[in-house]
Amino acid sequence: MAKKIRLGVNIDHAATxxxxxxxxxxxxxxLEITHQAVLGGADQxxxxxxxxxxxxxxxxxxxxxxxxxxxxxxxxxxxxEMLKKALKYRPDWVCYVPEKRQELTTxxxxxxxxxKRELGRQIDRLLTKGIExxxxxxxxxxxxxxxxxxxxxxxxxxxxxxxxxxxKKKEKELQRIKEASQYAASLGLGVHAGHGLDYVxxxxxxxxxELEEVNIGHSIICYSLEVGIHQVxxxxxxxxxxxxx
Numbered sequence: 001m002a003k004k005i006r007l008g009v010n011i012d013h014a015a016t017x018x019x020x021x022x023x024x025x026x027x028x029x030x031l032e033i034t035h036q037a038v039l040g041g042a043d044q045x046x047x048x049x050x051x052x053x054x055x056x057x058x059x060x061x062x063x064x065x066x067x068x069x070x071x072x073x074x075x076x077x078x079x080x081e082m083l084k085k086a087l088k089y090r091p092d093w094v095c096y097v098p099e100k101r102q103e104l105t106t107x108x109x110x111x112x113x114x115x116k117r118e119l120g121r122q123i124d125r126l127l128t129k130g131i132e133x134x135x136x137x138x139x140x141x142x143x144x145x146x147x148x149x150x151x152x153x154x155x156x157x158x159x160x161x162x163x164x165x166x167x168k169k170k171e172k173e174l175q176r177i178k179e180a181s182q183y184a185a186s187l188g189l190g191v192h193a194g195h196g197l198d199y200v201x202x203x204x205x206x207x208x209x210e211l212e213e214v215n216i217g218h219s220i221i222c223y224s225l226e227v228g229i230h231q232v233x234x235x236x237x238x239x240x241x242x243x244x245x
Contacts, residue, residue, distance in 0.1 A: 005206055005240045008044035008073055008194070009037040009233055010217025015047075015055035023057065030060050031067055033229060037220075038069050040233030044092075046215045048075035049085060050099060058085065065089035073215065075136070078115055083122050090129050095156055095192075095215075096122075097136040109138035109158040112146040120150035127151075134192055139173075139180035147189060154190030156215065157181065159205060163196040178208055185210040199223075203239045214240065 014028045034045050045068050047056045064072055074091040076082040077099040086094050096119060098110045112119060112135050123133050134154035137143040138161075147155050157180060162173040181191045193205055194215035202214065216236060223232040235245045 003212070005211055006043040006071075006213040007041065007233065007236055007240060008046040008071075008192075008213060008215035009042040009220055009229075010046040010048070010075075010194075010215055011037070011221070012046075012048050012055045012217055013221040015057070015060060019053075019055055019057075031063060034064065034068060036228070036230045037233050040230035041237040042070060042233050044071040044073050044213070044215075046073040046075060046095075046217065048097065049082065051077060051079065051081070061085065061089050061091075065091060078110075078119055078122060083125060086126060086131060087129055090131060093132050093134060093153075094126055095134045095136055108160075109140070109143065110136050112137060112143050112150070112152075116146050116150055119152075123151050134190065136194075139176040141180060141183055144180055144184045144187070144189070148184075148187040152189065154192050154212075155180075155184050156192035156194055156213075158195050159193050159197055159201070160195035163198070163201045174204070177205075181208050181210040199235065199239060199245065202236060203244070206240050206242065 011030055011033050014030060014033045017028055018025055045064060049056050049061055072091040073093040073095055074086060075095045075097045078096050096110055098108060126133055132153040134156050135147040135152050136156045136158060139157045144155055157177050162170060162177060165173055184191050190212050191210040192213040193211060197214060197216045198219040220232050238245055
């Protein structure tokens with residue numbers, strides 16, 4: 001039997017719709033969005049508490065840390081402020097991501113090599129609360145090695161560049177992801193992937209044997225405007241199981 005790939009549903013952009021009016025509406029209700037995603041088969045809920053609070057708010061993290069019926073994965077920057085939030089609310093996972101105030105969305109992978117000492121310190125603190133950690137990185141062997149050396153539990157490969165490329169460049173980038181996945185697995189790291197995935201690219205990325213988890217957000221929220229989030233999540237679960245929709 002093929003190994004099941006865990007599906008993390010990122011609900012950031014549901015919060016974006018709320019915050020576009022300054023957070024003055026009670027809708028969309030993120031807990032109800034979460035329950036609908038779980039109804040469709042979500043294995044995990046992913047949220048990114050950004051320093052600029054453009055979508056997810058601390059109140060959302062608090063609510064979901066108390067009421068999320070599946071694994072909760074908190075994406076965050078490597079800062080003391082965010083570490084305090086993680087230690088306070090205790091998500092199941094923390095995924096460290098790079099963050100720039102002016103970006104529209106995460107533009108690339110974290111430089112674990114550069115931040116090695118600080119990330120190692122933070123991971124040690126997370127371990128005291130039983131929180132697992134992953135590093136959102138480019139498919140680069142040096143970054144994988146650094147993630148292993150600081151004690152991360154997993155790496156999440158940035159697929160955002162790959163999904164936008166065409167032809168030979170796309171094939172070359174996918175090969176980089178495959179090689180980095182093999183290396184990560186050989187070190188005992190969990191292999192995750194995410195950013196920009198949709199129905200087509202999720203079907204392609206699932207072929208990587210070492211892949212254990214994908215995190216998908218923007219396309220899920222967009223498709224959900226047409227058919228509802230529970231149906232979209234169900235569709236992605238079928239895709240990750242190797243079935244066309």
